[in-house]
Amino acid sequence: MRIRLQIWRQASRDDSGHMDTYNLDGVNPDMSFLEMMDHLNEDLTKKGHDPVAFDHDCREGVCGMCSMVINGQAHGPKQGTTTCQLYMRHFNDGDEIFVEPWRSQAFPVVKDLVVDRSAFDRVIQAGGFISNHSGPKPEPNSILIEPEVAEQALDAATCIGCGACVAACPNGSAMLFTAAKVSHLGLLPQGETERYPRARNMVKQMDKEGFGSCRNYAECEAQCPKEISIAFISRLNTDYLKASLVEPKDRRGKMKSQ
Amino acid sequence: MNQIQRFYGSSIGKKFVVAVTGVILFGFIAMHMAGNLKVFTGNTPSGVPHIDEYALFLQTLGAPMLPKMMGLWIARAVLLVCLVLHVVTVILLSQQNRRARPIPYVRSEKQAASVASRLMMVSGLVILAFIPFHILQFTTGNIQIGNRTFVHGHVYSNLYGGFSVWYGALGYAIVVTLVGFHLFHGLWSLFQTLGLDNPDRNNKIRAFSVVFSVIVTIGFVLVPLAFITGLMPSPVDYDPSLLNQINSTSNH
Ligand code: HEM
Numbered sequence: 144m145r146i147r148l149q150i151w152r153q154a155s156r157d158d159s160g161h162m163d164t165y166n167l168d169g170v171n172p173d174m175s176f177l178e179m180m181d182h183l184n185e186d187l188t189k190k191g192h193d194p195v196a197f198d199h200d201c202r203e204g205v206c207g208m209c210s211m212v213i214n215g216q217a218h219g220p221k222q223g224t225t226t227c228q229l230y231m232r233h234f235n236d237g238d239e240i241f242v243e244p245w246r247s248q249a250f251p252v253v254k255d256l257v258v259d260r261s262a263f264d265r266v267i268q269a270g271g272f273i274s275n276h277s278g279p280k281p282e283p284n285s286i287l288i289e290p291e292v293a294e295q296a297l298d299a300a301t302c303i304g305c306g307a308c309v310a311a312c313p314n315g316s317a318m319l320f321t322a323a324k325v326s327h328l329g330l331l332p333q334g335e336t337e338r339y340p341r342a343r344n345m346v347k348q349m350d351k352e353g354f355g356s357c358r359n360y361a362e363c364e365a366q367c368p369k370e371i372s373i374a375f376i377s378r379l380n381t382d383y384l385k386a387s388l389v390e391p392k393d394r395r396g397k398m399k400s401q
Numbered sequence: 402m403n404q405i406q407r408f409y410g411s412s413i414g415k416k417f418v419v420a421v422t423g424v425i426l427f428g429f430i431a432m433h434m435a436g437n438l439k440v441f442t443g444n445t446p447s448g449v450p451h452i453d454e455y456a457l458f459l460q461t462l463g464a465p466m467l468p469k470m471m472g473l474w475i476a477r478a479v480l481l482v483c484l485v486l487h488v489v490t491v492i493l494l495s496q497q498n499r500r501a502r503p504i505p506y507v508r509s510e511k512q513a514a515s516v517a518s519r520l521m522m523v524s525g526l527v528i529l530a531f532i533p534f535h536i537l538q539f540t541t542g543n544i545q546i547g548n549r550t551f552v553h554g555h556v557y558s559n560l561y562g563g564f565s566v567w568y569g570a571l572g573y574a575i576v577v578t579l580v581g582f583h584l585f586h587g588l589w590s591l592f593q594t595l596g597l598d599n600p601d602r603n604n605k606i607r608a609f610s611v612v613f614s615v616i617v618t619i620g621f622v623l624v625p626l627a628f629i630t631g632l633m634p635s636p637v638d639y640d641p642s643l644l645n646q647i648n649s650t651s652n653h
């Protein structure tokens with residue numbers, strides 16, 4: 144296969160960046176998209192050019208590193224897959240393929256296609272955990288969880304923190320990611336305790352990082368490699384509204400009769 | 402106060418305000434549309450068009466407890482507050498969204514976002530520009546379209562005049578179609594924003610949005626359509642004191 148690539152090149156955080164065109168020969172249809180990028184980089188290196196920097200790690204769809212917007216879609220045109228699970232046979236000979244980094248104020252470009260996603264880490268640090276004691280653990284089967292609820296929590300837990308939802312959203316919103324984390328923990332008994340402060344704190348950090356707001360486009364759900372449902376966004380809204388409007392702040396104060 | 406500030410400072414808090422004001426505005430829009438359909442029901446036995454009588458009913462809203470115009474002004478104040486909150490909040494949200502994506506994509510393919518959802522600001526701004534124009538045309542009579550003289554309270558005659566020229570009817574039809582677009586996305590979206598949507602009801606809520614956005618649009622469009630196609634009888638002058646009679650009976 145022969146393809147024509149339009150790739151975003153940016154030397155550093157401060158560089159303004161531009162699109163560059165590369166014609167690549169000898170692409171095997173069974174190459175993954177990342178292998179094709181390796182092939183391109185070998186070519187560039189041989190010619191003495193700077194290879195294209197891109198993130199990757201597991202190359203099997205679990206780490207969430209391979210952030211690329213391919214032909215205008217996060218992780219490319221195939222639904223429910225990451226870039227590393229995308230194969231060149233999904234393209235045609237002679238295709239022109241656009242490759243761009245995640246575009247978000249909160250995910251600054253470090254180099255070429257590599258972005259800094261530590262904003263997600265700070266959202267997690269704000270509440271994406273459960274507080275646990277270090278003493279003896281209860282017998283695991285002693286905590287009963289309704290299977291449907293456990294499955295729902297596991298659906299949310301499949302979020303790999305890749306950031307495609309932010310990249311896909313016309314508003315650059317991180318609601319799907321935050322909702323997945325808030326729901327995955329809040330649905331289970333171990334995380335239920337901190338359900339409302341968690342929603343409040345994670346949303347606060349999410350806003351602080353400079354992500355956009357949710358206009359319910361559902362673009363995130365469509366482009367999420369794990370196909371996380373926007374039902375979790377509705378659930379996050381419930382949790383947040385309850386945490387802000389209904390949950391008492393003063394639980395222990397005295398009251399008077401009237 | 403601090404709590405309100407924190408709530409409104411968050412993106413979800415702002416969306417809550419947009420959704421709640423959106424529901425109230427939708428309630429108004431739906432009633433406005435239904436009220437407009439009175440143009441099709443003809444006249445009272447004494448020859449007063451039902452729509453004129455309906456306008457009078459609005460002026461005497463809350464009577465006899467409230468004096469004339471008071472109920473109406475309360476409703477207007479509530480709607481104005483909702484509109485201002487809605488508009489100010491969506492502008493703040495849009496600014497946040499624009500800041501969140503400073504560099505656009507060279508290529509961007511949408512897979513899920515509907516046309517209506519992507520046009521929310523466009524449809525909203527057209528509605529916003531239309532509101533003062535609409536009030537000046539049909540409530541105060543400061544703007545005249547067509548060559549029929551405006552008479553306060555004679556709604557049927559004023560509509561007949563305003564929709565007697567093609568641009569008056571067409572402009573109105575375009576704006577109410579955009580209202581339909583706004584509601585097509587907005588009516589579903591507000592349930593999601595309020596955390597009331599879930600997979601069990603998603604289909605029903607979306608069906609509700611489709612049905613109501615279509616009904617509202619058709620209901621509004623029927624009026625200029627009927628006038629411009631000449632289906633409506635020309636207005637007959639009547640003695641304004643007939644209206645006052647209705648007024649005094651409705652006050653008892
Ligand atoms: C006339 C009456 C109006 C009605 C019935 C109405 C209704 C609604 C509803 C129900 C929503 C959905 C709320 C949600 O997503 O939770 C909405 C959103 C929105 N409205 Fe309106 N609206 C009206 C006027 C306006 C005006 C005048 C503007 C002017 C700018 C506007 C701009 C918007 C925008 C931009 C959104 C999307 C906000 C977001 O999700 O970020 N609307 N509207």
Ligand code: SF4
Nearest residue numbers: 302303305306308367
């Ligand atoms: S919700 Fe989906 S798109 Fe967003 S970070 Fe998680 S896996 Fe990636």
Ligand code: FES
Nearest residue numbers: 202206207209227
């Ligand atoms: S490289 Fe790990 S998900 Fe793609």
